[in-house]
Amino acid sequence: AQTVTQSQPEMSVQEAETVTLSCTYDTSESDYYLFWYKQPPSRQMILVIRQEAYKQQNATENRFSVNFQKAAKSFSLKISDSQLGDAAMYFCAYRSSGGSNYKLTFGKGTLLTVNP
């Protein structure tokens, strides 16, 4: 079974600065998808960014980018120019591309605080 580990329960960053959230995962599969979700106090999970494992190029969405290291099974999220609205729980998630590709396996999350 796949597992996702987020080793940082909490992180903080100054507004306009850059922060990196860590995520590692364990899988025996060669093809899969990785995601970062944001969960603000409103509780609704919002997709931030996704990465296909077969793509070597790191995904980027505006101020959000990932550092995907397939051999190391590492998938970190970098938030540049942090804004107050970025404060939330961030979850790393894994999804198989094979037969069980219907479900996401989440890490425990990292609570990000943005200081003005």
Add this chain to the structure above:
Amino acid sequence: DTGVSQNPRHKITKRGQNVTFRCDPISEHNRLYWYRQTLGQGPEFLTYFQNEAQLEKSRLLSDRFSAERPKGSFSTLEIQRTEQGDSAMYLCASSLASPSGGSEKLFFGSGTQLSVL
């Protein structure tokens, strides 16, 4: 696109009572998922529907739990004889199945927070 809607937002019940939650997915989405999230944890998969067919149930879903999706539209999750350990947030998500499968985007609702006293 009105998003995924879940009702009620909060539910407080006494141990032993039955509760039912409702999820209204995005209208054209054919896949619907239920997840459970406890404090300090990430969401855990419970069950999944493709149209009206329930295709997978997690081991977390005991016999006291039942989910339905009649006519492939809204879904209900019922918990019978609730226990204090059932206290959690129950999240619903929907998606439109794509040929590539895993790259499809899930849209989540805001969840139903269940407290069992």
